[in-house]
Amino acid sequence: xxxxxxxxxxxxxxxRAFEAIxxxxxxxxxxxxxxxxxxxxxxxxxxxxxxxxxAGRRRYDSDxxxxxxxxxxxxxxxxxHHRRSEERRLRAYARLDQTDSSPSEADAADARVDASxxxxxxVQGLAALPATDRDALLLLAWADLTYQEIAQAxxxxxGTVRSRLHRxxxxxxxxxxASGQYRAETEGDRAVSG
Amino acid sequence: xxxxxxAGNTEQRRKEIVLSVDELQMLRAIGDRTVxxxxxxxxxxxxxxxxxxxxxxxxxxxxxxxxxxxxxxxAFAMAAALVVVAIGIANLDDRGRPPAQTDEARRLAALAxxxxxxxxxxxxxxxxxxxxxxxxxxxxxxxxxxxxxxxNEWRDAAIVNDPSRLSAANxxxxxxxxxxxxxxxxxxxTRRWIDRILAATTREDVSAVSREVEDGCAS
Numbered sequence: 001x002x003x004x005x006x007x008x009x010x011x012x013x014x015x016r017a018f019e020a021i022x023x024x025x026x027x028x029x030x031x032x033x034x035x036x037x038x039x040x041x042x043x044x045x046x047x048x049x050x051x052x053x054x055a056g057r058r059r060y061d062s063d064x065x066x067x068x069x070x071x072x073x074x075x076x077x078x079x080x081h082h083r084r085s086e087e088r089r090l091r092a093y094a095r096l097d098q099t100d101s102s103p104s105e106a107d108a109a110d111a112r113v114d115a116s117x118x119x120x121x122x123v124q125g126l127a128a129l130p131a132t133d134r135d136a137l138l139l140l141a142w143a144d145l146t147y148q149e150i151a152q153a154x155x156x157x158x159g160t161v162r163s164r165l166h167r168x169x170x171x172x173x174x175x176x177x178a179s180g181q182y183r184a185e186t187e188g189d190r191a192v193s194g
Numbered sequence: 195x196x197x198x199x200x201a202g203n204t205e206q207r208r209k210e211i212v213l214s215v216d217e218l219q220m221l222r223a224i225g226d227r228t229v230x231x232x233x234x235x236x237x238x239x240x241x242x243x244x245x246x247x248x249x250x251x252x253x254x255x256x257x258x259x260x261x262x263x264x265x266x267x268x269a270f271a272m273a274a275a276l277v278v279v280a281i282g283i284a285n286l287d288d289r290g291r292p293p294a295q296t297d298e299a300r301r302l303a304a305l306a307x308x309x310x311x312x313x314x315x316x317x318x319x320x321x322x323x324x325x326x327x328x329x330x331x332x333x334x335x336x337x338x339x340x341x342x343x344x345x346n347e348w349r350d351a352a353i354v355n356d357p358s359r360l361s362a363a364n365x366x367x368x369x370x371x372x373x374x375x376x377x378x379x380x381x382x383x384t385r386r387w388i389d390r391i392l393a394a395t396t397r398e399d400v401s402a403v404s405r406e407v408e409d410g411c412a413s
Contacts, residue, residue: 015246022242027230030238034228042228047238049403051245052353077353081400122224140219155354172217 004067008060018054021067026050028068029075032143037079037086045082047077064152072143073153076135083131090123121179123171133168136161248408309366310340311347311359337373338384342411344370345391349403367395 002010005019011018029049033042052074054068061071079086126134132154139153140143149164151158195313230238344366370388387410394402 015249018246019239022239026235026238030234031227034230035225036237039228039234043230043234043238044401046230047241048404050238050242052349052404054242054245054249056350074353077355078400080355081398092298119224122220126221137221141218142225169217172221176217177219191411 002103003065005060005065008057008067009062012058013052015054017111018050019059021053021071022050025068027073028143029071032072033075033079035142036138037082038088041079045075045078048078052078066149068143069145069149069152070188072139072145073155076139076153080131080135087127090127121175122172124179125175128166129171133164133171136164137168137172140165226317245408310343311363311366312345314347338410341370341388341391342407345395345403345407345411349407350396350399352398352400352403363394367392 002020004024007017007020011021014042026046030046031041034047037045049071053071056074060067064070126137129137134152135154139150140147143151147158147161150165151161154161222310274383344363347359347368348363350356351363387406391406391410394406
């Protein structure tokens with residue numbers, strides 16, 4: 001199977017080839033945008049992400065076989081101009097019915113239960129983060145990018161990504177602790193709800 | 195956790211990382227992974243396919259402007275070209291400088307003041323005709339091409355978050371209204387289009403800028 005870089009290179013001669021990039025990554029981009037800005041904004045921006053990517057495909061770095069960081073970077077930049085939508089989305093998360101999650105849910109349930117109780121603190125923390133730190137944190141948490149991929153997506157050195165994530169995660173922990181949702185005791189101690 | 199133990203981190207570091215992992219897990223538990231519906235996917239695909247289909251195709255009013263030039267009678271164009279060449283040759287000075295221009299051509303050439311972003315150049319079809327006596331529409335086309343180039347530059351710079359490129363594009367676009375050609379000959383349609391571009395860049399609305407580029411610029 002061709003890599004994304006090969007498909008993008010081919011699309012400079014045959015523009016229709018770019019549709020394969022859409023087929024591979026649309027759901028990922030849409031999901032990330034929907035989580036950050038809601039489904040209506042995601043529908044609009046996900047389509048725009050691919051149009052922008054198509055227009056800029058000749059500048060794509062062919063040394064990067066996976067186009068996902070590139071596309072998520074474009075999506076993140078487009079999202080920057082819709083901060084209000086993201087803030088509304090965060091507020092909606094904060095209003096989530098905390099009884100939705102139950103201990104009987106499988107596996108991710110522990111984190112989900114903790115998160116549901118900690119949502120207001122998490123949302124407060126996210127909203128208070130500088131945009132650049134929040135972008136890095138959510139590319140890690142919601143798009144599952146590696147540090148290196150985040151650096152590619154945001155077009156910054158990996159050291160900058162490390163410092164942004166360090167700062168963001170420290171800030172989140174501080175807020176969680178202050179809200180009583182987070183308790184550090186001994187080795188192996190895990191986050192517990194307050 | 196075990197991998198960190200193997201890596202020989204301190205207890206404090208281990209505790210910190212355990213906390214970090216849990217904090218990330220909690221973040222990941224917020225919101226669901228939304229799968230796009232088939233309808234949304236096909237709608238987005240349609241937008242992309244439209245962009246693909248439009249690539250390389252002259253667009254709308256700029257295209258019609260250029261088509262208008264092409265639609266002039268071939269004989270007339272050839273005759274005009276011959277006249278221009280003849281006049282030019284007749285007026286070459288002893289230093290071999292370009293043909294002298296008519297007053298109207300010089301006036302139009304003076305109006306055609308348009309810079310482009312680094313790395314961009316005018317297409318030969320525009321550049322070559324910019325200084326000819328029949329340069330009226332061409333001069334406007336040159337200016338519009340420059341507006342499109344700077345608007346594209348602004349959009350690209352905004353998307354990649356490049357402050358220096360953004361600053362240069364903002365500066366260039368800020369001068370558009372004062373370009374002499376727009377003072378003199380730009381149509382109301384073009385003026386409104388430029389106003390919309392400037393409004394969109396002022397409020398940093400990339401989506402709106404993209405739409406205006408799609409509407410008004412050849413690729």
